[in-house]
Amino acid sequence: MTIYIDVLFWMRQKRWFLFAIAYGLVMHFVVTPPTDLNPAAFDALIIISMALILIVTEPLPLPAIAMFMLFMQVVLGIDTANNVASSFMNDAVFFIMGSLMLAVAIVSQGLDKRLALGIITLTGHKTWRIIAGFTTISAILASFIGEHTVAAMMMPVGLTLVRYAHKDPKKVAGLTAALLFSIAYGATIGSIGTPSGGGRNVIMMNYWAEFGDGSVTYLEWIKYVYPMVLIQIPFTVLILLWTFKPEHSNLDSAVRKLVIDVAHAGKIKGREWLAIFLFVLVFLGWVFLSEDFGLGIIALLGVFLYLAFGLVEWQELNRKTNWGVILLFGAAISIGIQMNETGAAQWIAQVIITNLGRVIDSPAVLQGSVSVLLTGIMSNILSSSATVAVVGPIVLDLGGDKILIGYATAIASAFGYFTAVAAPACTIIYSSGLVKSKDFLRAGWKMGVLSLVSLLGLSLIWWPLL
Amino acid sequence: MTKKKPLFDPKSLKFLTAVSSVEYSKPTLKMGALIASVFDASHGVVYVGERASEFHGSSVNLTRTNLDNWNIIHPGLEVLEWALQELKKLSPENNELAKIQFNPDHVYEEDGRVRVMLPEEKGCRIELVLREGELVDQLRKEIQLENYDLAIIGGSQNKRHLAHSLIQYLPSSIFILQKFNPRKKYKLLLLVDDSIATNKSVEWGALIAEKLGWPVRTLTVSKTKRFGAGYQGAADKAKAYFDSRGIEVEQFFLTGDPVRTFVDFAGDNHFVIMGASTLNPVKQLLFGSKPIKTLEQSDVPILIVR
Amino acid sequence: MHISADMLFWVQQKRWLLVALVVGAILYFFVPHPQSLGPDGYHILIIILMTLILILKEPIPLPAIALQLIFWQVMIGGSTANEVGGYFMNDAVFFIMGSLMLAVAIVSQGLDKRLALGIIHLTGNKSWRIVAGFTAISAILSSFVGPHMVTAMMLPVALTLIRYTSDKGRSNTGLIAALLFSIAYGATIGSIGTPSGGGRNVIMMNYWAEFGSGSLSYIEWMKMVYPMVLIEIPITTFIILKTFPPEWQNLDTAVRRLSVEVAHAGKMSAKEIFSLFLFAGVLYGWIVLSEDYGLGSIALIGIFLFMAFGLVSWKDLSRGVNWGVILLFGATISIGVQMKNTGGAAWLAEGSVNLLQNLIPNIDALRAVVSVALSGVLSNLLSSSATVAVVGPVVLNLGGDPILLGLASVISSAFGYFTAVAAPACTIIYSSGLVKAPDFLRAGWKMAIMSVISLALVALVWWPLLR
Known part of the structure; x- marks a missing residue:
């Protein structure tokens, strides 16, 4: 008897999992793929849509979904086991892994507290000012050094504040979410600001050069795009405050505890100086050497140095790093690569273009909306650099002012607000385990609308002036 | 320069005794308990075991967890349990101490350091800690972590090399009990x-x-x-x-x-x-x-x- | 003053790291690469040399060694981060990850109590029969599911038996050693039996596929190697009983008390049956489907099902897995592939063949001796899986039949009987604190001789019949 109850209960708990499986079976066996899409690409699309259902409803732990994405590629015969595995690991995954470990190392040295205190001295104790401060600092830093770096650096700081606000972060879920999202979204909106804000900007510049559409200097890019960053910052703060409604209007007691703790730790000691020095090294490496070696390799080098100098114990890294998130990120990248290789990504692009072409007559508007919509949607599925790499050539081929279209595409590729794996910044805050994947949707759609509107405003008002 | 105040406040001292096995560590532990009571210091006992090769760390952990299910405890914890019994025997008048029971399930484990949870009542200031790894390194970390003032260590076979490193690197005072005989008049x-x-x-x-x-x-x-x-x-x-x-x-x-x-x-x-x-x-x-x-x-x- | 003491301590603790770096720097900057080897291949060999020093002396934790392997490959090895990432992850690494997780999932179900009961039923209560039973069961189980899971499940059984036989005033070191070594050596000799018996087997299969030197299916592997496992089981029992004679002829009381304790567990619950069923499914998948899907993917499917059915939580899995080891295997495999791609492996293989040609004129015998000796010796120092990851590309470049040489190398990498680092089973019993390092030597040399002879027997008599 009890077995039936167990089974029924299990089915109730996992109904979304069952739904996803049923959906997948129907799609694979019943629905015939469109004629212009090869079966492997169709299967890749099935896997990704199943994974999206699972990620958003979360009937299973995320690492299980990661494994699901990996082995389904093999089971459906999209690629061999070894190829799937090797598409799983690349510099981006090394980077996520390395920066999550670096964050653990920094926390274990107590540097996050000092940094948090520094930021608070700038912003004051009011919650809204702190959130605004986090968003602004993340955005401005990210626009120059890339969102990945900033999210990795700021996450421990945000977590520290949360811990001080309440012993159990779940009790102040609103505050927690607002703080962490201010980091992730701040870094994301900032990343469009300059060419060095993200790898995808550089990819776009390469395309311009390759397609012979003229070139853009660093300063010109800033002139065109930076106003958008500045407009978005205050709105993002408003959206976060509105969506997550922090429980406390000021953080006096948390700040007091933080001040006491920092004072208690005393002056910065030898080990901490060493930790700071190493982090600065890693940071400089990210800024100057990542072209040659890749962000991930430098992050791993940093972790190695922390371990070699005995500033952090491996057991601590092993225990506190969120390995499940790394698996998930790797799996998402791997399926993204398959999307690209099987031609599924190109197919989506074509479908959107043809369908929009029926609705919209004006070629200029068509171009703009295609590039933005296409990029915006795809960047939530693929990584943003991959999106630009795939969509870029298609969009630039449509005709019109290629520089402006290029800007629009690069900007829209930063609209990865909707899922935990859409952008590395989102993955990093998700790894804290304190925000739910539904939160990404809740705040994400508003951010999406905001970004669309401000991109529209920018392109209609600002760019014509220039 | 004459100082009015003593250089230390005896009540706040913390001593650490390193034990290695039931057979060899009895005199060390006895002296540690004695000297801790002389100074009215709180007394930590640490067992430093060998760390298994990291290659098979997962397997060793898995086995340990499973051994716990079978109520077979870590060999180091057995030594610590013995140490607690010895400490009780050494100070039979200490009623608070006598009440403390050793519970191998009741441990706090973090990053290779296992601390046995003991009720912190007054009159009993004892810590039991299990560590794994290289002896000098682990003792140094334990001393730094808990700010011990004195480390009490038995003399060992290959003492020359070891003692050299201990004196050189341990940040606290050190008491090395070579050839120590508790019955002897010193x-x-x-x-x-x-x-x-x-x-x-x-x-x-x-x-x-x-x-x-x-x-x-x-x-x-x-x-x-x-x-x-x-x-x-x-x-x-x-x-x-x-x-x-x-x-x-x-x-x-x-x-x-x-x-x-x-x-x-x-x-x-x-x-x-x-x-x-x-x-x-x-x-x-x-x-x-x-x-x-x-x-x-x-x-x-x-x-x-x- | 204090800071300089800290620094000094650091230097003293990490001196081998400094040695490795200095050696690497000298070779990199001052010693020109050999004529017959390109600069990239030379740099890869430098990285491997540094890594060997680090693994042997372990001045930094193993995962840190893995990290340096990764970034050196990019910084001086001349490959890009994405290339290294691509070689880093492959089916073998997924298999190692998956099988560690499967072990956690299975062991946490408490099936070992039933296993204990089953063994006792089979063996009765004579000491020698118990030792024989432990050896045989460990060997056969570990040939399918890997030594780590078997040891984790068997060790409590052995220790419980020992606890119930302990008798004040009478030493039982012989019995302790006999029981523990029967598990460890049993699991080790078994682990060669099938591809899923150990990570190193999958690594070798992976190299065969990567280097395009043919492949073996699960069943073919078993056909070639399993006879050796069956030969070794009785001899191992004999060696253990001779080296560590148990003090008791039979273990009546202990066995009785063990079965009483185990009987508490009651009837098998639906959950236990279901997890057994899932596990059997994974085994079936390995045996039948592994050619299409790869062993690693099947292990991942198994883990996924365990999680989907709520039989194990991600938290337990994540805590039970030492991710550093996975990093290390990924990193060593990637350097292994790079060694092959840059020609470093071929250069080493040629060098060792030329060097030894005078000693052993027969080229086939020479190749066999090189692969067996290299793997056998290194596995005692580096652990068997890491050995295969590093030695594999060299062995496959020796010329001759890559399948046979690879098999010989994998089999002999299981000859890690002398030290506690070689095989997971040996590390586990060593970590129980009940056996000492010299014990491994006492029994190890007999085991090594026995294994080499049976390998020669299988290779000379059995393999020619099959191919």
Whole structure:
């Protein structure tokens, strides 16, 4: 008897999992793929849509979904086991892994507290000012050094504040979410600001050069795009405050505890100086050497140095790093690569273009909306650099002012607000385990609308002036 | 410079005894308990076991977890359980201690350090800790983590090399119990010179002598025939301190190579207390220091005060 | 003063790291690469040399060694981060990850109590029969599911038996050693039996596929190697009983008390049956489907099902897995592939063949001796899986039949009987604190001789019949 109850209960708990499986079976066996899409690409699309259902409803732990994405590629015969595995690991995954470990190392040295205190001295104790401060600092830093770096650096700081606000972060879920999202979204909106804000900007510049559409200097890019960053910052703060409604209007007691703790730790000691020095090294490496070696390799080098100098114990890294998130990120990248290789990504692009072409007559508007919509949607599925790499050539081929279209595409590729794996910044805050994947949707759609509107405003008002 | 206040507040001292096995660690543990009660210090007992190769770390962890399910506890925890029983036997009058039960399930584990949770009632300030890894490294970490003032360590077979590293690198005072026999009558031998560490070692010596009733000797060694004002003054100050606490002292002044003279004088029936070396650590590593050389050449328990 | 003491301590603790770096720097900057080897291949060999020093002396934790392997490959090895990432992850690494997780999932179900009961039923209560039973069961189980899971499940059984036989005033070191070594050596000799018996087997299969030197299916592997497992089981039992004679002829009381304790567990619950069923499914998948899907993917499917059915939580899995080891295997495999790609492996293989040609004129015998000796010796120092990851590319470049040489190398990498680091089973029993390092030597040399002879027997008599 009890077995039936167990089974029924299990089915109730996992109904979304069952739904996803049923959906997948129907799609694979019943629905015939469109004629212009090869079966492997169709299967890749099935896997990704199943994974999206699972990620958003979360009937299973995320690492299980990661494994699901990996082995389904093999089971459906999209690629061999070894190829799937090797598409799983690349510099981006090394980077996520390395920066999550670096964050653990920094926390274990107590540097996050000092940094948090520094930021608070700038912003004051009011919650809204702190959130605004986090968003602004993340955005401005990210626009120059890339969102990945900033999210990795700021996450421990945000977590520290949360811990001080309440012993159990779940009790102040609103505050927690607002703080962490201010980091992730701040870094994301900032990343469009300059060419060095993200790898995808550089990819776009390469395309311009390759397609012979003229070139853009660093300063010109800033002139065109930076106003958008500045407009978005205050709105993002408003959206976060509105969506997550922090429980406390000021953080006096948390700040007091933080001040006491920092004072208690005393002056910065030898080990901490060493930790700071190493982090600065890693940071400089990210800024100057990542072209040659890749962000991930430098992050791993940093972790190695922390371990070699005995500033952090491996057991601590092993225990506190969120390995499940790394698996998930790797799996998402791997399926993204398959999307690209099987031609599924190109197919989506074509479908959107043809369908929009029926609705919209004006070629200029068509171009703009295609590039933005296409990029915006795809960047939530693929990584943003991959999106630009795939969509870029298609969009630039449509005709019109290629520089402006290029800007629009690069900007829209930063609209990865909707899922935990859409952008590395989102993955990093998700790894804290304190925000739910539904939160990404809740705040994400508003951010999406905001970004669309401000991109529209920018392109209609600002760019014509220039 | 005369200080009114003692250099330390005995109530707040923390001592750490390193145990290795049930067979060999009994005298060490006994002395540790004794000296901790003399100073009224809180007493930590640490067992440093070997760490399994990291290659198979997962498998070893898995096995350990499964052994827990079968109620078979870690060998190190068995030693700690024994240590707790011994401590109870050593101070039967301590009722609070007698009430404490050892519960192998009740441990706090973090990053290779396992702490046995004991109820923290007054009168019982005991910590039981299990660590795995290289001995010097682990002792150093434990001392740094908990700010121990004194580490009590048994003399071991390959003592020369080990003792050298211990004295060189442990950041606390160190008590090495080589050839220690709890039944033997020891005399306290204080090495007095003009270094700063001497003040503290005199205070420690006085406390030990007071509580244990051991006779006290001070020894000052000069390389030349003349004893400078520094040495003489230090010896006088030490004597004055003992006098003020009503402890009788025999003073000795000898000439010769310091280490050789210490070792010869100490023989095997003294219990040596000396200040830590103030030499630059690099020089200590290359040329050794008085405490290191004394320890290497002699066969008596040595307390090095830092 | 304090800081300089800290620094000094650091230097003393990490001196081998410094040695490795200095050696690497000298070779990199001052010693020109050999004529017959390109600069990239030379740099890869430098990285491997540094890594060997680091693994042997372990001045830094193993995961840190893995990290340096990764970034050196990019910084001086001349490959890009994405290339290294691509070689880093492959089916073998997924298999190692998956099988560690499967072990956690299975062991946490408490099936070992039933296993214990089953063994006792089979063997009765004579000491020698118990030792034989432990050896045989460990060997057969570990040939399918890997030694780590078997040891984790068997060790409590052995220790419980020992606890119930302990008798004040009478030493039982012989019995302890006999029981523990029967598990460890049993699991080790078994682990060669099938591809899923150990990570190193999958690594070798992976190299075969990567280097395009043919492949073996699960069943073919078993056909070639399993006879050797069956030969070794009785001899191992004999060696253990001779080396560590148990003090008791039979273990009546202990066995009785063990079965009483185990009987508490009651009837098998639905959950236990279901997890057994899932596990059997994974085994079936390995045996039948592994050619299409790869062993690693199937292990991942198994883990996924365990999680989907709520039989184990991600938290337990994540905590039970030492991710550093996975990093290390990924990193060593990637350097292994790079060694092959840059020609470093071929250069080493040629060098060792030329060097030894005078000693052993027969080229086939020479190749066999090189692969067996290299793997056998290194596995005692580096652990068997890491050995295969590093030695594999060299062995496959020796010329001759890559399948046979690879098999010989994998089999001999299981000859890690002398030290506690070689095989997971040995590390586990060592970590129980009940056996000492010299014990491994006492029994190890007999085991090594026995294994070499049976390998020669299988290779000379059995393999020619099959191919």
